[in-house]
């Protein structure tokens with residue numbers, strides 16, 4: 475075996491033998507991110523929520539969140555307001571009690587399910603709670 479062939483063989487062997495370790499390391503990172511995402515995250519204050527009956531935080535650690543209700547509501551509603559059709563941000567229409575996409579008029583019910591297309595997939599939802607004066611959400 476020539477020196478060059480030997481070195482190529484060793485190089486490929488090293489790569490192949492290290493792959494399972496790299497795959498395992500990737501899986502560990504995914505698990506770590508998942509467990510962190512299960513935690514409660516603050517998305518705003520009750521004062522902000524009570525001002526208009528909704529609170530939009532597009533940069534929370536769990537993703538974009540739209541909370542609907544007030545600090546005295548029995549059940550706060552929280553969804554990811556990113557329309558599942560093509561990604562526009564839906565708006566909350568309090569009189570109709572729907573989320574409406576301004577781009578192509580998809581409508582979503584309070585629970586995030588599609589009421590009228592073109593969207594076919596529901597909005598993601600969050601579990602909500604108020605702690606002190608903080609509005610918090612957690613992925614469902």
Ligand code: FES
Nearest residue numbers: 557559560575578
């Ligand atoms: S992006 Fe929302 S309906 Fe098209």
